[in-house]
Amino acid sequence: MAKAKRTLKWQRDPEGMRLRILEAAKQEFSAHGLAGARVDRIAAKAGANKRMLYYHVGNKDELYLAVLEGAYDKIRSEERGLDLEHLDPPEAIRRLIEFTWNYFLRNPEFLSLLQTENLARAKHLKKSTKVKSMHSPFVEMIRTVVRRGVDSGDFQVAVDPVQLYISIAALSFFYLSNSATLSVIFGRDLLDNKAKDERLAHMIGLVLAALTGQSAALFEVAKAPKSRAAAVQTV
Amino acid sequence: MAKAKRTLKWQRDPEGMRLRILEAAKQEFSAHGLAGARVDRIAAKAGANKRMLYYHVGNKDELYLAVLEGAYDKIRSEERGLDLEHLDPPEAIRRLIEFTWNYFLRNPEFLSLLQTENLARAKHLKKSTKVKSMHSPFVEMIRTVVRRGVDSGDFQVAVDPVQLYISIAALSFFYLSNSATLSVIFGRDLLDNKAKDERLAHMIGLVLAALTGQSAALFEVAKAPKSRAAAVQTV
DNA sequence: ACAGTATTTATCCAACGGGTTAATTTCTCC
DNA sequence: GGAGAAATTAACCCGTTGGATAAATACTGT
Numbered sequence: 001m002a003k004a005k006r007t008l009k010w011q012r013d014p015e016g017m018r019l020r021i022l023e024a025a026k027q028e029f030s031a032h033g034l035a036g037a038r039v040d041r042i043a044a045k046a047g048a049n050k051r052m053l054y055y056h057v058g059n060k061d062e063l064y065l066a067v068l069e070g071a072y073d074k075i076r077s078e079e080r081g082l083d084l085e086h087l088d089p090p091e092a093i094r095r096l097i098e099f100t101w102n103y104f105l106r107n108p109e110f111l112s113l114l115q116t117e118n119l120a121r122a123k124h125l126k127k128s129t130k131v132k133s134m135h136s137p138f139v140e141m142i143r144t145v146v147r148r149g150v151d152s153g154d155f156q157v158a159v160d161p162v163q164l165y166i167s168i169a170a171l172s173f174f175y176l177s178n179s180a181t182l183s184v185i186f187g188r189d190l191l192d193n194k195a196k197d198e199r200l201a202h203m204i205g206l207v208l209a210a211l212t213g214q215s216a217a218l219f220e221v222a223k224a225p226k227s228r229a230a231a232v233q234t235v
Numbered sequence: 236m237a238k239a240k241r242t243l244k245w246q247r248d249p250e251g252m253r254l255r256i257l258e259a260a261k262q263e264f265s266a267h268g269l270a271g272a273r274v275d276r277i278a279a280k281a282g283a284n285k286r287m288l289y290y291h292v293g294n295k296d297e298l299y300l301a302v303l304e305g306a307y308d309k310i311r312s313e314e315r316g317l318d319l320e321h322l323d324p325p326e327a328i329r330r331l332i333e334f335t336w337n338y339f340l341r342n343p344e345f346l347s348l349l350q351t352e353n354l355a356r357a358k359h360l361k362k363s364t365k366v367k368s369m370h371s372p373f374v375e376m377i378r379t380v381v382r383r384g385v386d387s388g389d390f391q392v393a394v395d396p397v398q399l400y401i402s403i404a405a406l407s408f409f410y411l412s413n414s415a416t417l418s419v420i421f422g423r424d425l426l427d428n429k430a431k432d433e434r435l436a437h438m439i440g441l442v443l444a445a446l447t448g449q450s451a452a453l454f455e456v457a458k459a460p461k462s463r464a465a466a467v468q469t470v
Numbered sequence: 471a472c473a474g475t476a477t478t479t480a481t482c483c484a485a486c487g488g489g490t491t492a493a494t495t496t497c498t499c500c
Numbered sequence: 501g502g503a504g505a506a507a508t509t510a511a512c513c514c515g516t517t518g519g520a521t522a523a524a525t526a527c528t529g530t
Contacts, residue, residue: 117416132419163437174405199398202402205394206442210450475526479524485517490511495508498504
């Protein structure tokens with residue numbers, strides 16, 4: 001009784017509320033896409049009233065854009081924390097692939113949001129000056145790493161850093177974002193631990209083999225006796 | 236007058252109608268996703284009445300599944316038409332990459348549909364026994380090509396064919412399906428002809444370099460004089 | 471303590487959207 | 501040539517949904 005009095009009817013918490021709204025919106029948009037997302041569900045998940053969304057962020061589209069900007073902001077921030085410049089080039093590339101893979105694994109909503117935004121042909125992203133100014137540090141990182149690798153003789157090729165960046169992202173992104181349909185097609189779970197480990201090893205092997213020309217050392221199997229090669233490959 | 240009499244009010248054409256409905260539905264679902272698609276728009280695009288959709292195909296979900304099944308059917312059919320078994324292994328892989336790239340370019344709705352279905356975690360695909368039974372011939376193709384390549388000494392590695400298949404698809408798929416956001420992020424059009432040519436060359440170079448270990452021959456730039464290497468790379 | 475403002479709640483509503491019902495027209499086969 | 505089935509049209513139904521309005525409640529500074 002006395003307690004009920006202390007917690008009157010509600011407390012003010014604008015910042016907390018805004019964060020809860022954005023978090024709820026992120027979940028809702030990534031789970032259902034833009035058209036499939038329900039404003040009422042976002043409000044409910046945020047423990048709020050629907051009116052609050054409009055008060056603190058804006059209408060559905062503005063809400064969506066805020067979520068998208070937040071997602072880019074987050075990955076850019078983590079990317080900046082990765083220091084690859086001083087590693088030897090093959091190790092730097094390996095770390096880059098591992099980071100990308102793990103980031104996507106840890107943030108599946110990011111993948112969904114990008115898929116959704118691309119379905120919309122980046123209509124919203126184009127309007128966001130904020131995101132346009134958030135350049136990934138990876139392109140320059142890759143450029144210098146590749147240059148160093150070529151100079152040191154580790155790498156055989158001076159590959160376009162943008163292409164390489166896209167390729168590294170692609171190898172992880174597609175596997176994870178399309179794992180649902182791929183798992184059905186192949187009739188096996190691509191997301192169990194064994195499959196994930198194999199995928200990471202494959203991606204690292206593929207990219208490093210291409211750059212260094214040392215296929216043998218990077219994929220498990222080399223030009224070993226054929227019988228053994230056949231045995232080791234995982235299928 | 237006499238003519239107007241001949242074309243009374245409408246003609247019967249169940250097969251044609253069904254096809255027009257499915258084509259319209261494909262466009263609508265790929266342009267707007269499942270939740271964003273509008274049944275009325277599909278009807279209008281098909282030059283039909285909304286009731287016709289339900290009469291000839293079913294409700295929205297069934298319509299969507301029919302479209303999805305049609306999309307898989309089409310790509311599997313074209314895949315079967317590709318005969319790579321008798322080519323020498325590097326050439327076979329090159330053709331495989333080119334086919335994948337061009338198929339995705341020619342059928343952007345296929346990409347969108349897959350994105351949409353993955354956003355839905357393959358909920359509909361799982362219910363389709365039809366699609367589950369449509370195995371891609373590429374996995375076995377790749378398996379034998381890789382085996383031949385290893386035996387002949389063209390390839391240094393016996394890579395898992397499923398992994399390679401996914402990787403080849405990934406390199407094209409991600410680039411194209413995410414070209415809208417990537418173009419904004421990089422501030423350049425990834426779909427103009429020059430960019431597309433470069434992308435195809437990059438993908439072929441990457442995969443073949445990894446398999447053969449001959450990076451130099453495959454990417455444009457080798458361990459040439461550094462100044463030249465820097466000049467040639469595109470960025 | 472109280473006036474003014476920021477924050478939150480409780481309703482409401484008009485448009486939309488998927489789906490249905492019932493009537494109408496064309497075709498086919500006897 | 502007409503009866504019955506197949507195909508198509510037109511109109512309607514009703515729950516949902518994004519968004520708006522207005523009133524209530526909790527802070528803040530003075």
